[in-house]
Amino acid sequence: MKTGYAAALAGAAMALPAFAGAAELNLICSADVVICEKLVTEFEAAHADIDVNMVRLSSGEAYAKVRAEARNPQTDLWWGGTGxxxxxxxxxxxxxxxxxxxxxxxxxxxxxQAEVSGNRTVGVYTGALGWGYNTDIFTKKGLKAPACWADLLAPELKGEIQIADPNSSGTAYTALATLVQLMGEDEAFDYLKKLNANIAQYTKSGSAPVKAAARGETGLGIVFMHDAVSQKVEGFPIAVVAPCEGTGYEVGSMSIIEGAQNPDAAKVFYEWVLTPEAQNLMPEAGSFQIASNKAAKTSAEVPDLSNIKLIDYDFAKYGSAEVRKALLSRWDAEIGGRAGE
Incomplete structure (x- = not known):
């Protein structure tokens, strides 16, 4: 190893295979590209015998790719993205x-997360849903700072809000499932139809809306709060909000693909990325989630979940194929990414 991870990984390494020559790992990363690249760089420095081929995809895109390749998997491990x-x-x-x-x-x-899935996935980080808005834009246009989901329906916010498409984005699916659990399904879709009038764009990536707000391209992005925090830390005029009525949260997860071509390399990465040393890299890359290892350090910038009104998010139900498919089908039929209509 070329880094200081040797002691922390010794126990796990004893149970993992050694490679006679260079091995490959085909990785899908569903977090922000900066943390994806940071993890790959540090992992390859620690494991010179494994070359990582990484592609960055949103959670929905990653699931679609894994499913499409089920008979001939081209991916070994899928890290990050909503659970x-x-x-x-x-x-x-x-x-x-x-x-x-x-x-x-x-x-x-x-x-x-591991128990619910029969040990087919595991939690790697968590964070609450909310939004970030550009304080300069809101001040300039005389807009009222929104503190609640209901505030996002204000007519003066027409064309000022971005959110991702829940078909491609785990963030947006979490928002959809959150509103259904918070309000009831029919009431949630009624809300989303009203909100649609204020939507400027449905993006592909979950973090894209707040990045657009940071650049001044839109007023507000509905995102995970840690994505808004990362823009604020970079110096952009972003205020971070947890909705007053309550909100959902994600358990960012990791899974090894069934039939993976390189399962041994996948297990090496799996164990490495669960160490506190690896998880402590996330704030360095501008990611401010709560890491899954109890010994990992929590940045002062990470939103404190104890101060946020969280719903009792039902991961088993809303992560099931039947419920997920039904909600996305209804969203396509009633909303369908037709921003501003």
Whole structure:
């Protein structure tokens, strides 16, 4: 190894295979590209015998790719992105059962993700849903700062809001499932139809809306709060909001693909990325989630979940293939990405 991870990884390494020559790892990363690249760079520095081929895809895109390749998997490991599509992949038998020896080191919410999935996925980070808005734009246009979901329906916000498409984005699917659990399904879709009048664009990536707000291209982005925090930390005029009525949260997850061509390399990355040393890299790359390892450091910038009104998000139900498919089909039929209509 070329980094200081040797001591932390010694226990896990004893149970993992050694490679006679250079091995490959085909990785899908569903987090922000900066953290994806940071993890790959540090992992390859620590494991010179494994070359990582990484592609960055949103959660929905990643699930679609894994499913399309089920008969001939081209991916070994899928890291990051919301847990719902990981759970759907697990239910579909697309991911491999693997009970990590690191599970006792993880927070209960991360372990529960493994238990619910039959050890076909595991939690790697968590964070609450909310939004970030550009304070300069709001001040210039005399707009009232929104504190609640209901405030986003204000007529003066027409064309000022971006959110991702829930078909491609785990963030947006979490928002959809959150509103259904918060309001009831019919009421949630009524809300989304009204909100649609204020939507300027449905993006492909979940973090794109707040990046657009940071650049002054839109007023507000509905995103995970840590994505808004990262823009604020970079110096953009972004205010971060947790909705007053309550909100959902994600359990970003990780899964090894069933039938992976390089399962041994996948397990090496799996164990490495669950260490506190690896998880402590995330704030360095501008990612401010709560990491799953109990010993990982929590940045002062990370939103404190104890101060946020969280719903009792039902990951098993809303990560199931049946419920997920039904909600997305209804969204396509009634909203369908027709921004501003």
């Amino acid at each position: 719902d599509p990981h759970l759907q992949a697990a239910a579909d038998g697309l991911t491999m059962e693997y009970a990590s020896p690191s599970l006792p080191q993880l927070h209960d919410w991360a372990v529960k």
